[in-house]
Amino acid sequence: DIHILLLGERRVGKTSLILSLVSEEFPDDVPNRVEEITIPADVTPEKVPTHIVDYSESEQAEYQLCEEVGRANVVCLVYDLTDLSTLEKVKLKWLPLIREFSMQDNMLPVILVGNKSDLIPDSKMYEAVPIMNEYPEIETCIECSSKTLTNVSEMFYFAQKAVLHPTWPLYS
Amino acid sequence: DIHILLLGERRVGKTSLILSLVSEEFPDDVPNRVEEITIPADVTPEKVPTHIVDYSESEQAEYQLCEEVGRANVVCLVYDLTDLSTLEKVKLKWLPLIREFSMQDNMLPVILVGNKSDLIPDSKMYEAVPIMNEYPEIETCIECSSKTLTNVSEMFYFAQKAVLHPTWPLYS
Numbered sequence: 001d002i003h004i005l006l007l008g009e010r011r012v013g014k015t016s017l018i019l020s021l022v023s024e025e026f027p028d029d030v031p032n033r034v035e036e037i038t039i040p041a042d043v044t045p046e047k048v049p050t051h052i053v054d055y056s057e058s059e060q061a062e063y064q065l066c067e068e069v070g071r072a073n074v075v076c077l078v079y080d081l082t083d084l085s086t087l088e089k090v091k092l093k094w095l096p097l098i099r100e101f102s103m104q105d106n107m108l109p110v111i112l113v114g115n116k117s118d119l120i121p122d123s124k125m126y127e128a129v130p131i132m133n134e135y136p137e138i139e140t141c142i143e144c145s146s147k148t149l150t151n152v153s154e155m156f157y158f159a160q161k162a163v164l165h166p167t168w169p170l171y172s
Numbered sequence: 173d174i175h176i177l178l179l180g181e182r183r184v185g186k187t188s189l190i191l192s193l194v195s196e197e198f199p200d201d202v203p204n205r206v207e208e209i210t211i212p213a214d215v216t217p218e219k220v221p222t223h224i225v226d227y228s229e230s231e232q233a234e235y236q237l238c239e240e241v242g243r244a245n246v247v248c249l250v251y252d253l254t255d256l257s258t259l260e261k262v263k264l265k266w267l268p269l270i271r272e273f274s275m276q277d278n279m280l281p282v283i284l285v286g287n288k289s290d291l292i293p294d295s296k297m298y299e300a301v302p303i304m305n306e307y308p309e310i311e312t313c314i315e316c317s318s319k320t321l322t323n324v325s326e327m328f329y330f331a332q333k334a335v336l337h338p339t340w341p342l343y344s
């Protein structure tokens with residue numbers, strides 16, 4: 001089974017992304033956190049049962065975050081494309097924290113997710129590349145919108161793919 | 173050194189992508205094919221000398237294509253986001269041809285590149301996912317525009333990254 005954990009600053013859209021995937025529509029009202037969701041093997045592109053785990057700083061303590069990172073096979077690290085301070089926090093807070101808590105021999109793979117693409121006119125992927133350079137555990141980056149459902153299922157597909165076809169740095 | 177080869181149907185924008193990267197502006201008139209371009213190590217994000225190789229069916233025979241695939245470390249397989257028959261050809265013609273000609277023990281990594289994103293209102297990445305599922309040598313996909321320079325250097329960065337941090341399928 002695959003455990004996908006969503007992390008990132010408050011209000012970037014973690015819970016909305018999960019609910020958009022499951023309901024195929026944008027939820028107007030979202031709780032801070034949704035319970036773990038299990039997607040049966042036959043409806044996932046890679047045909048593996050997949051658990052999607054939400055995280056919310058407003059509801060969970062740091063030891064719970066540490067436990068969730070320990071159980072995860074991949075992290076979707078979400079930032080808000082309209083608020084690049086959330087990308088700065090990806091670099092300064094979340095990626096170091098994931099390294100610290102993951103305790104694996106291999107690095108825990110990360111998908112970097114720019115959400116709310118409906119609110120920006122053009123891609124900002126160039127902002128993510130320097131961070132990908134610094135942290136080779138970032139498999140890839142993707143821009144999506146839970147509001148327009150753009151690239152939402154693709155994001156979860158990239159996460160599955162990162163677990164099933166992992167990348168090992170040659171030089172590190 | 174890294175050899176990046178651009179392949180795909182005619183008129184999808186291979187030569188324009190290379191010239192946009194090099195000149196940082198969209199070339200109005202492009203030849204069918206440009207000569208191999210070498211990017212020195214110090215200006216590439218991964219700090220490795222990188223050769224970029226164009227291909228044009230109008231100017232090259234199939235045996236030359238076979239040779240180029242043999243020398244390549246990664247292929248950027250380009251299609252036109254405004255003409256999805258070029259994506260169909262990626263699946264039916266180009267990916268099988270790359271497998272046939274690459275003759276490596278490991279599969280030659282491929283980056284799937286949807287070009288001319290300036291001409292479409294929203295991402296069409298969902299069209300690429302079924303193909304990524306079928307061909308695990310596709311490391312990732314990206315949408316770009318050589319006209320607006322959107323994600324052009326990012327595309328070449330993904331190609332470099334695919335060579336330096338390759339993916340091996342766990343189950344294949």
Ligand SMILES: Nc1nc2c(ncn2[C@@H]2O[C@H](COP(=O)(O)OP(=O)(O)OP(=O)(O)O)[C@@H](O)[C@H]2O)c(=O)[nH]1
Nearest residue numbers: 010011012013014015016030032056116145146147
């Ligand atoms: N325009 C737009 N708004 C979005 C999108 N995704 C989420 N939002 C809005 O952003 C706000 C925060 O979304 P949440 O899903 O609660 O964010 P979260 O990351 O789960 O936040 P916490 O649980 O507090 O950590 C809500 O008002 C959402 O409606 C999006 O893709 N586009």
Ligand SMILES: Nc1nc2c(ncn2[C@@H]2O[C@H](COP(=O)(O)OP(=O)(O)OP(=O)(O)O)[C@@H](O)[C@H]2O)c(=O)[nH]1
Nearest residue numbers: 182183184185186187188202204228288317318319
């Ligand atoms: N709007 C738009 N037009 C583009 C873009 N990239 C290329 N074009 C146009 O598409 C046409 C074909 O571009 P080329 O770069 O010659 O394509 P190619 O893949 O090298 O074609 P062949 O050499 O024949 O295989 C030209 O008219 C370009 O100006 C783009 O990103 N946006």
Ligand SMILES: [Mg+2]
Nearest residue numbers: 015032033056
């Ligand atoms: Mg939430």
Ligand SMILES: [Mg+2]
Nearest residue numbers: 187204205228
């Ligand atoms: Mg050409």
